[in-house]
Amino acid sequence: MVTIDDVAKRAGLSKSTVSRVINDYPHVSIKKKEKVFEAMKELGYVPNSSARSLRNKKTQMIAVLIPRIMNPFFGQLAESMELQAAKHGYQLLICQTMYSKETELKHLELLKMKQVDGMILTSIENEWDVVKEYLSYGPMILCNEFEEEATIPTVKFDQVHGGYVATKHLIRQGHTKIAYCTGGQKSNVGQHRRRGFDLALEEFHLSFDERHGFYDAFSIEDGIRIFKQINQMPDPPTAVFTGSDEVAAGIITGAKEYGVKVPEALAVIGFDNQVITKLMDPKISTVEQPIPFLAKRAVEVMVDRIHHKGNDEEVYEYPLELIIRESTVSPIRAVE
C-alpha cells in the first residue's frame, strides 16, 4: 500500500508538509500543494481521510439545501459555507429545492442513503413533521429558516429586529402609509420580519392598510409589477418595505419608467445589502444580513453535530443592521 512517506519522498517534501496539505492546513504554498497532489496522483495514493471515510462510511461531505442559488442571499450563504466547510476538511454539496416539496424530499434522501454526513437546511418547504423524520438517518441543523417546534441546532438572524429598524426608519422620515411586500408567507423568517414591521407601526400608533400588502414578491420583475399596482392606487403608500433588494430594485426601475421620484414621491427600503443596492441610482437603503457570520457558525455547529458534540436545543441569533442610502432619505423629509 502506498503510504504518506512514499508521497513525501516522491514530492521531495517532508512528511509533515504532505500531512499539512492533505489535511488542508493554512500556510502551505501553492507550489508545494501542487507537488503533493502530483505525487499523490502518480502513486495513486488515497489520503487517510478518504480511507477513513470508507471504513466508517463517513463521506466528509455536508449537503446544504437552499431554495435557489440565483437568489443572491442564498447564493452568498452557500458560498460562505463552502469556504468554511473547506476549513474543516468538508466538501459542500449544494442542493436547490426550487421551492418544491418533492425536490426537497429527494435531497433529504442524501442523508438516508448516507451520501452525506450531515445536512444544513436554509429553508423548509415541507411541514416540519415530514422533515424531522429524516433526523433518524443523520444530523440536520437549521440555518436562516427556523421552526419554533424544532429541537435541532438553529443559527438565525433576528428578523423581528430587522423588520422593526427598517420600518421605524421609514416612519422617522415622516411616512404614515407604508406598504409591505413579502415572499413566501409560510416562512418563519418572513413572519418574524412582519412582526417587526407591526411593532414599529404600533409604537407610532399607525395602522396598516391591507390594500398595501403585496405577496409573492421575490424578483425584480415582481418589484416592477408591485410599482405598477401602487401607481394605480387612488390612495397610494408613500413608502415600501420590500423585504428584498431585488424587489426594491424592481420598484425603483418601475418608478423611473413612470417618472415617479424615489425617494421624494415613494421611499423604498430593501433587505440583504446585495451589490445591486450600490449600483442603482438612487442607491438603495437596506438591512444588512451579515451572511459570513451565519455561515461560519452554521458549519461549526454542523461539524460538531456530526461528531455528536453540542446541544440539540442551541439557538444562535445574529443582529441585523440598517444601512441608510438614497432610496429612503429625501432632503425635504429627512428628520433623523
Place this chain on the structure above:
Amino acid sequence: MVTIDDVAKRAGLSKSTVSRVINDYPHVSIKKKEKVFEAMKELGYVPNSSARSLRNKKTQMIAVLIPRIMNPFFGQLAESMELQAAKHGYQLLICQTMYSKETELKHLELLKMKQVDGMILTSIENEWDVVKEYLSYGPMILCNEFEEEATIPTVKFDQVHGGYVATKHLIRQGHTKIAYCTGGQKSNVGQHRRRGFDLALEEFHLSFDERHGFYDAFSIEDGIRIFKQINQMPDPPTAVFTGSDEVAAGIITGAKEYGVKVPEALAVIGFDNQVITKLMDPKISTVEQPIPFLAKRAVEVMVDRIHHKGNDEEVYEYPLELIIRESTVSPIRAVE
C-alpha cells in the same frame, strides 16, 4: 415489503397516479402529490428508483462542477441544469471549485467514490491530463469550457463569434482604440473570445495596444479598478470589450463617479446578458449566451453517457447573439 399497491391504497389513488408521482411525470396536481408522499412516508416505502439504485449502485445523481455560484453566468447555468435534470429523474449536486485545483480534485472524487452517476464540468482548473484520469471511474462531459484534446462529449457556445460580433459592433461605432478585459487566461472560453476580438480588429486593419489589455477581470470591483486605470492613461481607449456584464457595470459605475460619460467618452460592452444590464443607467449592450439551450443539451448528453449511449467525440456548439443597448451607441457616433 411495502409495494406501490399499498401506497396507492393508503393514498386513495390509482396505482398509475402513484407511479406518475414517483417517476416525476408532469400534470399531477400538488394535492395528489402530497397524498402520495404522505402515504409513502407513513408506510416507509422506498420508491423503485431508490431500490434500483441500491442494487445497481446507481445514485440517480449528477454532479456539476462550477467555479462559483455567485457568478451569475454559472449560477444560471446550474439552475437551468437543475430543471433539466429533474425532468430526466436525476438530482443535481452543485459543487463549487472556487477556482481551486485542490477543491476541483476533491469534487472529482465523487465520481471515484460512486457518489454520483456522472459529472458535468463547466470549468477546468487542473491540467486536462490530471482531470481525464477520472474518466476511468465514470462518465464526464464538458459544458461551456472545452479542451481541444478532450475526447469526451462537449456542449459549448461559439465564443469566437461572440468576441467577433461584440468587437465589430464597437468598431462600427467609430472606435479604433478598444481595450480588452478578460478573467482567467488559461480558459479556452477566454482564448476563443480573444481570437474573435483579434479577428474583428484584423478585418478593419486595426492594431491592439497592449497597454489596453486588462486581466483578472471578474467582478464589479474589478471593473471600477479598470476604469480608474483607463482614466489615468495619457492615450486612453474610447471603448472597452469587457467579457463580463459585471465588469461592464463596474466600469460604468466608475465612470459615473468621475463624471465620464458612457457611451460618449467611453463605450462599454458586456457579456452574458444578465439582469444587471437592464437595470444600469445607461443600459448595457452585451452578448447573450442562451444558457437554457446549453443546459438542456448538456443534461441530455450526460444522461445518454450514463446509459452508455452517444458518441464520445460529439461536440455541440451554440451561437451567441449581440444585444445593442445604450452603453455603446451614442447619438453622435452611431453609424450602424
